[in-house]
Amino acid sequence: MTGLDIWMRENPLTYVWLGSYAFALLIFVVELVLVRHKRKLTLEQIRLLREAGEED
């Protein structure tokens, strides 16, 4: 038995919480941040295009 095996059997709830739920929540947060960032970038690009069009 490795150290991780012993630790997970001694702390099953911590293992389940950190390994699955905290990790999944982290993935959801990263996805949210990426979606918001993408929206910000897209809006900036459109504004730049619009300004360039107005200058022409």
Added chain:
Amino acid sequence: MAINWFKYSAPSTFYALAGKLIPWFAISAAMLFAVGLYIGFFVAPVDYQQGEFYRIIFIHVPASILSMFLYLVMAGYAALGLIFNTRLSAMMATAIAPTGALFAFISLWTGALWGKPMWGAWWVWDARLTSELILLFLYLGYMALHSSIDDPRRADRASALLAIVGSVNVPIIYFSVKWWNTLHQGSTIKFSGTSMHVAMQQAMFIMLAACWLYAIAIVLARVRSVILERERQTKWVAELPEVRA
């Protein structure tokens, strides 16, 4: 009063509708996650065989169901776009793919975490696990193919074909535990009933609903960016308050 649903197939109308719906879905998802986690960790009893490790199912099962169902929805939208040449369908398919891929990844990750204490291995080349891994690769392939073609309409058509062909994998994942001798267990909840404790069922269904609402909220948020990007030359986008600001 009859609702004209076709009105919402126009990107301009759908953009506004999605913007109004996102907060409702997001807040409901957050509330259901909190309730589901509370029941899953504090109300549901310990399993007599698996101990505390079984609690992984409250995220593993919803993530697995969502990964399969989102693929079918994505393929459905892709097919609609291919057949009827509707712009919004292809945009929806593009927006669903990353979320579907993340749910497939969470499903595989949490499955591995459960497998180690229960089976003694993080991974086995079991039919259920392998077909779920193929599903993740299909999502990644769809996104890679779509982003590799510059013309968005051509990219939509090419990736739609991949999505439609790949959808054959979904019933393979679902029935794999019946068709082959697998290490992965079969369905615990059946139409004929279940042996699961009522609190375990509640936690699982609430978490499933939370994942559903989260997926809808994030897909709607992503599709709004896709719509803006594709329709950037149109007049209605130029007149949007967030663009004029």
